[in-house]
Amino acid sequence: MLLNPAFRAFYLGRLVSLAGSAMTPVALAFAMLDASGRPGDLGIVLACQLVPHLALLLVGGVVADRLPRRLVLIVANLGAGLTQGAIAFVLIGGLYRLWLVAGLALVAGALEAFTSPALRGIVPSLVGSAELERANSLLSGTRAAVLIVGPTVAGLVVVAAGGGWAIAVDAVSFVAAAAFLSRLPRVAPAPAAAASSLLRDLGAGWRAFFAIPWVWPVALAYSVINLVNVGPWQVLGPTLTQQRSGEAVWGVVLSVRAAGLLAMSVVMYRFVPRHPLRFGRLTGALGACSLLALGLGLDPVWLATAAFVGGLGFAASGITWESAVQRHVGSERIGRVSSIDDLLSFAAIPLGQLLVGPAAAAWGGARVALVCGVVFAVAALAPLASRAVRTLPGARTDPTPEPVGA
Template sequence: MLLHSPFRSFYLGRLVSMLGSAMTPVALAFAVLDASGDAGHLGIVLACQMGPHLALLLLGGAVGDRLPRRTVLVVAHLGAGLTQGLVAYVLLTGNYRLWLVGGLAFAGGALTAFTSPAQRGIVPELVAPDDLQRANSLLAATRSAVLVLGPTVAGLLVVAVGGGWAIAGDAVGFLAAAVLFGRLPATPAPSTPPPGRRPGLWRDVREGWTVFVALAWAWPVALAYFVINLVNTGPWQILGPTLTGERDGEAAWGVVLSLRAVGLLVMSAVMYRLVVRRPLRFGRLAGALGAGPLIALGLGLDTYWLAVFAFLGGIGFAASGITWDTALQRHVDRAALARVSSIDDLLSFAAIPVGQVLVGPLAARWGGATVALWCGIVFAVAALAPLAARPVRTLESDHLSTVR
């Protein structure tokens, strides 16, 4: 059983960390707005978080391959607990200064750049190859549940005790996660420079890029995720509530989001049992379902059908994400896994703010429904395009498709 193995401490640490991370955006938004009274301050603080995360991701991948990943996770979560604790102290004591909170947000964003590659890379060190998909399915199901519950819990805490205290709770969560990660078994550094070679992290970054480009099955899928995030996240977050609210009221959007979350959870549970022979082919075909909600939005379908497509889209996102993570962990050399993961993360995350910035002007020019429809079409094409590459279609797991 996975939760009776060393994976248990990682799972619990990740759960605590994810819950805090899901709560923080809501708590931070209300806390900064209450302290400053200026929405512009909130935008600056959020940019201070995202900027270093993107800028340092490749370096974080190199560190995740150069140092023991347990060490990276412990240090990063201790640092995150410290920065969040200081943000909470500043807000609770009434000493808010934009430069101070922005600087702490910058430090916190930098730490997350080292966390995500190490988290992805450590899973194969904790479970047997046969259990990788089940481990990723369990993590995906938990992440989906946390993304649903986290903002709700944060909202209740903000109302009950204020945003500052909610952020303090997040700080405690990061420290608890560091303790749990510290209980993981000690493993040597995945990658050690050969004798006589001068250590250099940027050289490691370049070598990671070389490995990534050489993986004929990996870079087409990573580029597809770049396009998908470009045309999906911004339009869905911005046009979704706008168009749905205009047609069916604000409550309808909540129903749609809830059904999407249910789809994510259901498919995560199914993938815990289902093992596919060719994971990338299965993941790309299932991932195309994610285009459905945008197409339904663009066609002006009523809430019932939009919710149905959102449910199917959640299924597609879960299947594609779980198979992708499992393929990386199973087929990328352990010594380069964090670096390859960081390149994949950078491509995915960098596309999101671009799409968020572009969707408003595009909707003003051609109309929100038209933009949503074309974004859905591009999404579907991008999801299926990697199947044109034979290495993507034929990459195999070690087991035949079955349910166990």
């Protein structure tokens, strides 16, 4: 049964954490601007959060394989609650200092590096192999729903009480998540993993990553997709839409895209593809529709339609990928393999954000969006050249949860 007590506790923990975190970007932006009046301060704080996240991701993967993942998640959530609470206290109390908020952001980013590998590795211990798609669909749908509602709620809290109080709500959500996660069953770490050195574990993680023939092609494809999608969509999307149709249209497009994510998550809750990576790569190419529509200058209705289709593709691709990694990568190394996957994906994002501006200035925003859409589609489909990607099987018939040597 999917909603067994252990998974239910995990799901509730993720729900409250996601709900709080969805408020933070809006809340932090307005709180920082109110406190400092300098947009550059916000950029510094965001960078301080990203840098340690990237720098420590591989270490986070080792820790997720060495220590009980339940413990890692509880400590990381409690730490995030403390850092967010401290930032909220500084902003609410009128004690703003850039160095102080930036320092807290560094700690918050470091904690995030330990969270994502442990999250991916713990799910197979809570549900059976046959239920992984359903579990990931439920989590994906929850993220999409929170993305639709969270920023609006944050805006209301900011207007009513100020950005600092919205950040305080996020702090409370992390503590609540830790309380739910404390109800998960205790699983002892694998003795062999605990006995080796950090550098040896890191090396073993890289060898495992490249030794699994279907992992590295898809992970590299995601890296290219993030390079050509996140920055162009975030930068060129609002710019081109504002020029053609006005500011309000962009908000509608983002909401419709999130609705596409939610819709496919509902579908994937019932549908388990026989070959998940094959299905995920084919549907994942639909994610390029948003950029292609933007580059072609389609009218708002068609742009929103393309965004919805793109959301469908992103959800199917993400759910099948998560389930494949959780099902077929061994528990003793899933944290390290996941951290390498995350590192390649996340490191490409700031590079794309930096390049999109000069590229648009040189060749025009619409042309850059169109080229990025084409590259996106090619990158999404390229892993299908690997037979291992095309033929990787889906769910096994064993319905029992797989033990995790955390």
